[in-house]
Amino acid sequence: MAENTAEHADADYVRIFDTTLRDGEQSPGCTMNVEEKIAIARQLERLNVDIIEAGFAASSPGDFESVRRVADAVRGPVVLSLSRTREEDVDQALRSVDKASRPGIHIFIATSDIHLKYKLNMTREDVLDAATWAVARAKKHLDYIEFSCEDASRSDWDFMVKVCTEVIRAGARVINLPDTTGHAIPEEFGRMFAYMRERVPGADKIIWSAHCHNDLGLAVANSLAAVKNGARQVECTINGIGERAGNCAMEEVVMALKTRHDLMGVQSRINTRQIYPASRLLSQVIGQPVPANKPIVGDNAFAHEAGIHQDGVLKYKLTYEIMKPEDIGIPSNKLVLGKHSGRHAFADRLKHLGVDIESIDLNKAFAEFKALCDKKKVVYDDDILALVTEEARRTTDHYELIDLHVSSASNSMPHARVALRVAGEEIRAEADGDGMVDACYKAIYKIAGVQPALERYAVKAITGGTDALGEVSCLLRENGMTVAGAGAHSDIVMASALALVNALNRLKGRSTMPLKPTMDVP
Ligand code: KIV
Ligand code: ZN
Numbered sequence: 001m002a003e004n005t006a007e008h009a010d011a012d013y014v015r016i017f018d019t020t021l022r023d024g025e026q027s028p029g030c031t032m033n034v035e036e037k038i039a040i041a042r043q044l045e046r047l048n049v050d051i052i053e054a055g056f057a058a059s060s061p062g063d064f065e066s067v068r069r070v071a072d073a074v075r076g077p078v079v080l081s082l083s084r085t086r087e088e089d090v091d092q093a094l095r096s097v098d099k100a101s102r103p104g105i106h107i108f109i110a111t112s113d114i115h116l117k118y119k120l121n122m123t124r125e126d127v128l129d130a131a132t133w134a135v136a137r138a139k140k141h142l143d144y145i146e147f148s149c150e151d152a153s154r155s156d157w158d159f160m161v162k163v164c165t166e167v168i169r170a171g172a173r174v175i176n177l178p179d180t181t182g183h184a185i186p187e188e189f190g191r192m193f194a195y196m197r198e199r200v201p202g203a204d205k206i207i208w209s210a211h212c213h214n215d216l217g218l219a220v221a222n223s224l225a226a227v228k229n230g231a232r233q234v235e236c237t238i239n240g241i242g243e244r245a246g247n248c249a250m251e252e253v254v255m256a257l258k259t260r261h262d263l264m265g266v267q268s269r270i271n272t273r274q275i276y277p278a279s280r281l282l283s284q285v286i287g288q289p290v291p292a293n294k295p296i297v298g299d300n301a302f303a304h305e306a307g308i309h310q311d312g313v314l315k316y317k318l319t320y321e322i323m324k325p326e327d328i329g330i331p332s333n334k335l336v337l338g339k340h341s342g343r344h345a346f347a348d349r350l351k352h353l354g355v356d357i358e359s360i361d362l363n364k365a366f367a368e369f370k371a372l373c374d375k376k377k378v379v380y381d382d383d384i385l386a387l388v389t390e391e392a393r394r395t396t397d398h399y400e401l402i403d404l405h406v407s408s409a410s411n412s413m414p415h416a417r418v419a420l421r422v423a424g425e426e427i428r429a430e431a432d433g434d435g436m437v438d439a440c441y442k443a444i445y446k447i448a449g450v451q452p453a454l455e456r457y458a459v460k461a462i463t464g465g466t467d468a469l470g471e472v473s474c475l476l477r478e479n480g481m482t483v484a485g486a487g488a489h490s491d492i493v494m495a496s497a498l499a500l501v502n503a504l505n506r507l508k509g510r511s512t513m514p515l516k517p518t519m520d521v522p
Pocket of ligand 2: 180
């Protein structure tokens, strides 16, 4: 297996460890299929992240396959798999990254007494032995080993000093101290890093890493406090997706380091112009819109509404703007292409938006773009992105929407007639409903033979105007599984139908995949 040298171990910059594909993907409605994970991984490579956590290889054959495919697809970043301290986990994780140009493994075990007593049923000595044993085993096969003290922020610091001392002796190159439950406060979290770095022998030879959850809305603040106290790696996700309230948002921590370099003194090596395309791509893939007020990437992040602010910005931008939208990759002129644009310009625009044009049917996407130009006067970047991800969504489908007819009048029940291609066979159904979307959903459920709970349904106009592309996202739950779906179309009912069909395809994909064993996933 390839060896990784610590080429940047002494360079003073903050490594960005992206866990969108592992911790992010674990959150409800954020599951991705392998192709989607590869598209995100390629965008992470364009962002220039240092490390990609591609999954948890031992958790299911599907996860193992995803880690392998991502490891094969990217060349720049280290690609690693998460692993518990068990032999079978470590070996699966090692196998999953053996094709990576820069392979790594991330081994974790909880160190807090509450986890030891109630979850692991282990003593501190057991945990110390398990951690040291697992790191030593992995070290026989590869050099890049990260070790995490799960629930570090609620662990006894002196016990963590012991564990970290031993795992560093066994070969760990990175020590991660997570705030697993999002319980820490910045001052205290920073102090923990200072304490550990002062007492662990060899602390200056390894990289210290922070991994924060956002339960109290402090994930970014805690990560910055860790950096102030010597951490040189931050673990984060695009748009801050992740378990419960999410993980530290990559775009926020990266832009905080850049914007307040005067105070922080260190930066990441992220290509910040790829932030906006990454955010939009992820949002399209998981079917979860970015909230308008989300820092850095929300629609309103650079919108000035108050007259006094507008006046100031017009006179001198820095009166109210601390960052430049173009530094984040937000197109200064969102109106980009029209019906006279050629295939070349279209492909160029897609590349700028972070789309891997090799992985889509460009001719088909271009034809759809032209059709959209006929319907809409102006086509925006987000329209184009929605259109190609809609195209990508349709490629590996069990269900395909081929016809939809809805009718509604003030004196009659809304009615829908739907035709789906199901595994190659055309099936039709009709239904009445409380509204056109309800009728259409009922007809689709009849064809698919399912009755999932619709836990969320949201409509968003992707760009302005009544002719805008509408984006619908929905969340379905059936048999304990939650899947998201998204669809975009200039007709809202059509977008709703596409979103449902997309979710049903994911449900289908999930139910034919071996289920994850019941295990305590952090
Ligand atoms: O939150 C957590 O503790 C984790 C670890 C596995 C790093 O995700
Ligand atoms: Zn986590």
